[in-house]
Amino acid sequence: MAERKKAMIRLDKFLTEMGQGTRSQVKEMARKGRITVNGQVARQADLKINPEADQICLDGAEVAYARTEYYMLNKPQGVVSATEDGRYQTVTQLITGALRGDLFPVGRLDIDTEGLLLLTNDGALAHNLLSPRKHVDKVYFARIEGQLPGDAVGRAAAGLVLEDGTKTLPARLEILEPGQVRLTIREGKFHQVKRMFEAMGCRVTYLKRLSMGPLVLDPALAPGEYRPLTEQEIQDLQGCQTGQKQV
Helix, strand or coil: CHHHHHHCEEHHHHHHHCCCCCHHHHHHHHHCCCEEECCEECCCCCCEECCCCCCEEECCEECCCCCCCEEEEEECCCCECCCCCCCCCEHHHHCCCCCCCCCEECCCCCCCCEEEEEEECCHHHHHHHHCCCCCCCEEEEEEEECCCCCCHHHHHHHCCECCCCCECCCCEEEEEECCEEEEEECCCCCCHHHHHHHCCCCEEEEEEEEEECCEECCCCCCCCCEEECCHHHHHHHHCCCCCCCCC
């Protein structure tokens, strides 16, 4: 009985979280008799329901429930890492198969940056991944213009001083071939990767995030494609602790 009471939520909250409309829209749906709970018409939007036990239907179609969802997106260029934007398409608009309507991107990638982006409604997980205290590794591939200084690897490892005087945490720079590098950082300052190379006299012309903590971009995902995380990937993220990986 206690578990059922704990699981009870308002009908309008449930339908809003499942992306079926705003609170006011759900109230109007209920008033018009469009919603049923266990086969009975529910005209009160504040009715308490158990989303894991009750059958909720809107216009005769059952509304599936998920407490949390996790999606890996290969973010394409030209899309912003936001839930709403008046000018550009957002990353949440790319996740067309989600049950929930409250997904958000964990961190940000610039509009012209591609690669791994996690979208979820799990606020605790997002906080742990983004917390400066956790020092979660983020790995990027970049193409750059300009000549890196001979001590670039050492400067990155020691922590670079950006043009505005900000000092970054130690990072690992790998020179793959002329004009192509891989960079591992443990923080997420504004335009950090681009600013780090600018501090060394170079310009980033292409940037792609390859991994975030234990989560690695699926090579089968083309830009703009996504998939749910596997149970193992979710467990790995939930177990991600400071010091698991070393820059």
